[in-house]
Amino acid sequence: MALLEIKNVSRRFGDFTAVDDVSFTVESGEFFTLLGPSGCGKTTLLRMIAGFDLPDSGAIVLDGVDLRDTPAEQRPIHTVFQSYALFPHMTVAQNIAFPLRMAGKADDEVRTRVREAVAQVKLDKLEQRYPHELSGGQKQRVALARGLVNRPRLLLLDEPLGALDAKLREQMQIELIRLQRGVGVTFVFVTHSQAEALALSHRIAVMNHGVIEQMDEPDKLYGFPKNRFVADFIGNVNMHEATVAATGGTLTLELGTLGRIAAPSREGVKAGTGGVFVIRPEQVSIRAAAEASPDPNQFEGVVNDFLYIGDVTTYIVDLPDGKRFEALLPNSAPGRAKFFEVGDHVRLSWKAEAGAFLDA
C-alpha cells in the first residue's frame, strides 16, 4: 500500500481553482517532488497535506487513513518551511526538542534524540545558540533536524533551499539526499527549480494551473517530456512548429520552410497533424560548415551569439529560414576548447532518434 494517496483533490479560492482534481501516490521511503511555477498549486497542495488547509473535494490518505478529520498537530507529518519558522525565543536545542516535548517524551529520551539530531545535521557546539545568531545554512539545518527528530511518516519541504546562495544550495542538496537516505523518512519536496528537482528526486510531478502535467522519474521527464509545457519547463529546449509529412518507422516532419527532418515516431499521429518538434541543445551537434556529418538531419547556419559557461558553451545559430537553434558543445577537449566565433558558418545536425514531436 502506498504511504500517501492524493485522491481527486481540488481546492478553490473564490473563482480561482488552485488545485484541480489532482491524484497521485507517494511510496514509503520516496523522495517525491512537486515542481512548477509559482501559482501552480504546489504549495496549496502541500498545505493541505500538512493540515493547514482542507480540500474542497477529494481525499488525502496516509497509511490507509483519511486525514480529513485529523488536525495538523495530530498528523505524523512535519514541515520544513521556506522561512524556516524557527522559534526565535528558543535555542537550537529547544527548537529541536519541541516536537519531542509535544509528543510527551521523557527528558532522558529528549536529550538523547536531540543530541543525535544535532550530530546528524552537523550542528554540534551550536545547541545553545539562538536562531538570530545562526547563518542561513545553519538555520536550514536546525529546521531539518526539528522536522526529522520525532521520526514523522512524512516530511514536507516547502522550497527549503530558496533562501540560500547558489554554492550553499548545491551543498545542501547533497546533504538532503544523504539525510533522506540515512533516516529513511519519505520526503515530499516543493520547488520551482527544475535543476533542484532533477538533482534530488526519485519522482517528480510537474504542476501547472492546478493540474499535474506529467509525473515521472527525473531522466524520463527530461528525456521524454509529454507536452510543450513540460519540455519547456524542464531544462532548455529548441522548439519549432512542425507538421507530420509521413509516418512509418521514423516520423517525417515538415519544419516550415526549413525542410524535412526525421524524428522518433509516436503512436496515434497521422500525416497532416500539426504540433511542435522539440530537441535539447545537447542533442544538436555543431561543427564547421565544411565538415561532413553522418546524421540524417543537418542544416547550415551562422553563429549569432554564444554563451560560455565554463564546462560547456551554448551556441545560438541562425538557420537560412530565420529559425534559431541552440547547440551545446562540451569543452571537454584538453587545452583550449574549439570555439566558433559570431558570424562563423557552422553545420548543425542530429540523429533521427533525437528530439520529439509533441502536440501544439
Add this chain to the structure above:
Amino acid sequence: MRRSPLLWAASLAVYAFLYVPLVVVVVFSFNDSKLNAEWVGFTLDWYHKLFANAEMLHAAANSLLIAVVASALATVLGTMAGIAMHRFKSRLLPFMTLTPVAMPEILLGVSLLIFFISVFGEESLSLLTVIIAHTTFCIGFVAIIVRSRLAGMDESIFEAARDLGATPWQTFRLVTLPLIMPGVVAGALMAFTLSIDDFVITFFTAGAGVPTLPLQIYTMIKIAVTPEVNAVSTLLMLLTLTMIVLAGKIAPDVLRGKG
C-alpha cells in the same frame, strides 16, 4: 545639516511650555512655605503631612487597587483583542476595540454613568463600576500594542508549532505568548498609568463613596493649592514616569510609535 536658530528657539519654547509647570510643582513640593509664590527653603514637611493624611492614603489605596485590577483585566482582554484583530483581519473588530481610545473621555464618562445607573441603579456606583470603566478604556491601548507586536512576525512560526504537534493552547502558551510578552507587559504598564491618573471617567463613575487620588487632589485644590498637593502630584508623576520608562525599555517600538 545646519539647523536654523529659529527652529531651536521654537522647540525650546514648546518644551518649556510642556515641562516648566511640572518642574514648578516638583520644586514647590519641597518649599518651606504655605504659599506657592517664592522659594523659602528646603523641607520634607509636606511629604510627612501627606503620609499622615488618612483621607489621602485612603484615596491612594483606592487608586492603586483600581489601577492594578483594571490594568490586569484590560491586559487579558486587550491581548485577546489584539490577537483577534491580527488573526481575523476584520475591519469591524479594530473599529469596535479602538473607538473608546479615540472617544472624548467626557462622552465615555457620561455614557458609562447613564449605563450603570439605568441598568444597575444609582447605588451601583462603587469601586467596581470604576474598575469596569477603567478596564473599558484601557483595553484598546493594550490591543494596539499587542497587535503592533504581532504585525511584524512570520506567520509560519505559529503554523510550525501546530505542525510539530502543539495544540492551539500549547501554541499560544509556548510560542505566541512568549513572543508577544514585551507588548503585553508594555500594554499592562500603559493601562496602569492611564488608570491611576484618570480623572474625568472616574469622576462620573465613582459615586460619592470612592475617592481616588486624582479626585482627592481636585477636592483639595477647590480650597487652595497647598504644597501638599504639590507633593502628591510629584509622587504621582514619579510613578507615571517610571511606568513609561519601563514600558519603553521592555518594548522600545511602543514609544517610537511604530505600528
